Amino acid sequence: MEAGTGPGVAERLAAAPIDLSVFDSKGRAAYVYFDLARAWAQADGPRDDQALRALDTAERLASVRIRHDPIARDLLLILDQRAQRRTWELDSLRHRFGIGGPVSPNAKGANTGG
Incomplete structure (x- = not known):
């Protein structure tokens, strides 16, 4: 993944669901998903969702x-910077991480449901 091969690795992992029961802790399972997030992000935009x-x-x-x-x-x-629009998922993560206010110059308004 460090060599920029992340999207291909992520596609192979996505083809077979991750069995969380094989991990002996939630922390280890979390880092599998964290690495998966980093892999998808290496696509520079199209896989940001x-x-x-x-x-x-x-x-x-x-x-x-x-x-x-x-x-x-x-x-x-x-x-957040690459986001083309505000989404509930992005806003929720920013809130939980304690990162206030949108920083994306590309975002088109907040998705507030109204």
């Missing part, structure tokens, strides 16, 4: 570990 979902899953499995991980925080900021 998948990256957000994987990061969200990682955060739900081990919220304190993921929220305080500097690479996870940077990844969320990158995804």
